[in-house]
Amino acid sequence: MPPHDICRITGGGGVVTPPYEIFPLNPPHTERKLPMKHNQLRQVVFPILAAFIWGTAFVAQDLCADVIDTFTFNAARSYIAVVVLLVIIAIFSAFNKDKPTPTKMQKRQNRRELLLGGICCGTALAIASNFQQAGLAAGTDAGKAGFLTALYVVLVPVFGLLFKRKVNLATWIAVGLSVIALYLLCIKGDFSLAPGDLLVLVCAVCFAIHILVIDHFTATVDGMKLSCVQFLVAAVWATIAKVVCVLLGMNGTGDVTSLTSIFAVPDWNAILGCTLPILYVGIFSSGVGYTLQILAQKDSNPTVVTILLSLESVFAVIAGAIILHQQMSVREYIGCVIMFIAVILAQIQFPEKQKA
Numbered sequence: 001m002p003p004h005d006i007c008r009i010t011g012g013g014g015v016v017t018p019p020y021e022i023f024p025l026n027p028p029h030t031e032r033k034l035p036m037k038h039n040q041l042r043q044v045v046f047p048i049l050a051a052f053i054w055g056t057a058f059v060a061q062d063l064c065a066d067v068i069d070t071f072t073f074n075a076a077r078s079y080i081a082v083v084v085l086l087v088i089i090a091i092f093s094a095f096n097k098d099k100p101t102p103t104k105m106q107k108r109q110n111r112r113e114l115l116l117g118g119i120c121c122g123t124a125l126a127i128a129s130n131f132q133q134a135g136l137a138a139g140t141d142a143g144k145a146g147f148l149t150a151l152y153v154v155l156v157p158v159f160g161l162l163f164k165r166k167v168n169l170a171t172w173i174a175v176g177l178s179v180i181a182l183y184l185l186c187i188k189g190d191f192s193l194a195p196g197d198l199l200v201l202v203c204a205v206c207f208a209i210h211i212l213v214i215d216h217f218t219a220t221v222d223g224m225k226l227s228c229v230q231f232l233v234a235a236v237w238a239t240i241a242k243v244v245c246v247l248l249g250m251n252g253t254g255d256v257t258s259l260t261s262i263f264a265v266p267d268w269n270a271i272l273g274c275t276l277p278i279l280y281v282g283i284f285s286s287g288v289g290y291t292l293q294i295l296a297q298k299d300s301n302p303t304v305v306t307i308l309l310s311l312e313s314v315f316a317v318i319a320g321a322i323i324l325h326q327q328m329s330v331r332e333y334i335g336c337v338i339m340f341i342a343v344i345l346a347q348i349q350f351p352e353k354q355k356a
Contacts, residue, residue, distance in 0.1 A: 039299060046296035047308035050289045055315025057285035059323055060277035067270040070133035071242035073278070074126070076271065078235030080282025085228035085291065092224065110221065117217030117226050122233025124213055125290075128206035130238065131199050138196030146313055147187050148200040153178045153310045155208035157303040163212070170345055171303050177342035178310050184335030185313045211293075211302050218298040227291040242266070307342055314339050 064073050102110065136145055153175055157167045217226060246265055271278070297305050314336050 042298075043296055043300040043305065044308065046292040047305050048311060050292040050296065051309050051311035052315045053284050053289040053292075054309075055312040055317075056319040056323075057281050057289070058316045059319065060280045061285070063277045064274045064281065065133065065136055067267070068274060068278075069242075069264065069266070070130055070137060071238045071245065072266045072271065073133065074129050075235050075238035075242060076278050077282040077286050078126075078231045078238060080279060081231040081286035081290070082228055082235060084283050084287035085224060085231065088287075088291075089224050089228060113217065114221045114225055114229060117213075117221050118229025119233055120213050121210060121217065121226065122230035123237065124206050124210035125230055126234040126237040128203045128210055129234065130241070131203040131206065135196040135199035135203060138194070138199060140194065140196035140200055145196075145200045146185075146316065147182050148197060149204050149207065150182045150310050150313055151179070151201070151204040152208040152211065153182070153306050155205060156211050156306045159208055159212055160303060165302075167303055171301075171307075174307055174342040174345040175303070177338050177345065178307050181335045181339035181342060182310065182313050184331050184338065185317055211297070211306055214294055214297050215300075215302040218294060223295040223298060224291055227287075227294050231286060231290070311339060311343060 068076075132145065132149060135148075140148075157165075157171065157175060160167065214226075293305075293309065296308075317332050317336065
């Protein structure tokens with residue numbers, strides 16, 4: 001267990017403040033191996049499950065994107081995620097009554113960290129999600145948007161260098177293979193950047209920042225509570241943006257294929273008509289998927305988790321073939337194989353060179 005997970009020194013007074021959940025260190029002769037195996041399983045299985053959920057949710061998202069504007073859609077899915085996570089948190093709290101009771105100082109510190117983390121994560125998520133939807137509305141096709149969004153696979157380790165995070169050669173090779181695989185899976189025909197593509201590129205940058213921000217806060221706050229607060233923040237930002245846009249431009253068109261749709265009053269009939277897709281995206285893609293991401297990133301290498309999360313493009317192709325009966329091409333099959341090779345490579349622990 002890393003030192004920063006055992007205790008944290010506050011800025012004033014040199015007071016050592018343990019996180020919410022802390023247990024005494026086990027003596028050397030009683031070291032337990034099971035938690036380490038459990039953590040390794042969580043760090044691999046959870047992001048793959050999240051990628052599966054996100055990949056299969058593309059069908060529901062496409063149905064909603066045809067009739068609901070960007071801000072309304074993201075606000076609806078986020079509010080649903082908040083409700084789902086509140087229920088899950090209540091259930092887990094009922095089964096974990098024997099947890100150590102934190103002191104008042106610890107509670108105050110935990111609330112401060114949770115609020116700060118939720119605001120930072122929720123803001124990054126809100127910007128990323130809305131830029132992605134705006135890019136799709138501006139004309140970027142789904143395949144190209146998927147590839148541009150998944151460029152966070154490259155951006156996360158690059159941004160991580162700014163925080164002095166080391167990335168080994170095997171992981172860099174896995175990152176490169178992931179980009180090649182995503183290109184084969186998502187890009188068809190000529191690749192050129194349109195205005196909508198630039199919006200999706202901003203989305204990729206924000207998702208990379210989102211992953212690194214989560215990596216920072218998961219060391220000190222509860223993962224499910226952080227996910228709940230981040231979706232509440234994202235929902236509030238989407239709601240504020242929608243209200244401001246409606247007040248600024250009541251003459252906006254209801255055509256969701258145009259960016260001016262954000263200025264139009266929400267079409268409640270269209271929203272009700274997409275109840276099932278919105279519930280699916282809100283409950284599974286948002287509530288469950290992003291929570292699995294947060295739980296997976298705790299004490300994990302964010303670059304490796306990012307590669308696992310990028311498997312969503314593979315699952316999207318497979319889901320399209322099974323649910324929508326879309327036949328995969330040889331090119332797409334090759335992309336799937338390369339992606340799985342990248343995932344396996346990222347999980348191999350190569351021995352580090354010992355300094356003389």
